[in-house]
Amino acid sequence: MTLNSPSYQVVNLGVDFIVGREKKSILSELNFTVGKGEFLSICGPSGTGKTTLLRALCGLVATTPGSLVRYAEDEVTSPPEGVVLVFQNYSASLLPWRSVARNVALGLEGKVPRAEMNERISRALELVGLAGSKKDYPWRLSGGMQQRVQIARALAVRPDVLLMDEPFGALDAMTKSAMQDELQRLRDATNATVVFVTHDIEEAVYLSDRVLVINGTPATITHEIGVDLPRPRDQITTKESDEYLKLRHKVHQAIHAVAP
Numbered sequence: 001m002t003l004n005s006p007s008y009q010v011v012n013l014g015v016d017f018i019v020g021r022e023k024k025s026i027l028s029e030l031n032f033t034v035g036k037g038e039f040l041s042i043c044g045p046s047g048t049g050k051t052t053l054l055r056a057l058c059g060l061v062a063t064t065p066g067s068l069v070r071y072a073e074d075e076v077t078s079p080p081e082g083v084v085l086v087f088q089n090y091s092a093s094l095l096p097w098r099s100v101a102r103n104v105a106l107g108l109e110g111k112v113p114r115a116e117m118n119e120r121i122s123r124a125l126e127l128v129g130l131a132g133s134k135k136d137y138p139w140r141l142s143g144g145m146q147q148r149v150q151i152a153r154a155l156a157v158r159p160d161v162l163l164m165d166e167p168f169g170a171l172d173a174m175t176k177s178a179m180q181d182e183l184q185r186l187r188d189a190t191n192a193t194v195v196f197v198t199h200d201i202e203e204a205v206y207l208s209d210r211v212l213v214i215n216g217t218p219a220t221i222t223h224e225i226g227v228d229l230p231r232p233r234d235q236i237t238t239k240e241s242d243e244y245l246k247l248r249h250k251v252h253q254a255i256h257a258v259a260p
């Protein structure tokens, strides 16, 4: 894995929204890079602008003059090829009238030949452990399985970057830890870059190479915490290690520090 060559480069990023007649500054002067193959988490109090930041990485919000979001070599003004977004709200993002396989096909239709599409669907469903559920309908699956379908849909595109907005936020604790391990495995298998928004400090430390904490109004990056825990990580041994506990403490302190 190369963490040095940047996948994303973000310079002086600012986002303002107009609410009623007033301008509300949400993000200001954010500067960071995301390395190729890096797992970067974004944490911060509720409403600080984490989702807005992910949307800016996709070119889905207007940025302030002087902002630059660059992916690979290009300035981002619309969702870049090779970058996919995964949301928390899996049930709303799956089409109930389409089978699991046809939902996974959504990002591929019209873009790749049918034989390749079928091969990619099978492979993506295998990767998330749903090879046997191809013909099922999403509404017949558990929440964890539905979220895996959404992740399979993202993987079928063979993305270079996964932008994930609290993807496991609505899952029960057991399903959540199983999904975290699946994501680790998938990331190792595909070497995709992941930018991961979460409220969950343990999840951020467990999964990441680095955690950025944003806070304040407008939000800036207040802390950057490197997570140098050995991989592959394990729900028990990693989480019992002194280093993990220290990092968890550090991220907790950073999030709960008084906003600037």
Ligand SMILES: Nc1ncnc2c1ncn2[C@@H]1O[C@H](COP(=O)(O)OP(=O)(O)OP(=O)(O)O)[C@@H](O)[C@H]1O
Binding pocket: 017, 018, 019, 026, 044, 045, 046, 047, 048, 049, 050, 051, 052, 053
């Ligand atoms: N399209 C919009 N127009 C106006 N205000 C917006 C818009 N989208 C988001 N906001 C505001 O921007 C702020 C940041 O929202 P955002 O959803 O990015 O925060 P967040 O950190 O992801 O929140 P949470 O942790 O609760 O999911 C909030 O005050 C929100 O109300």
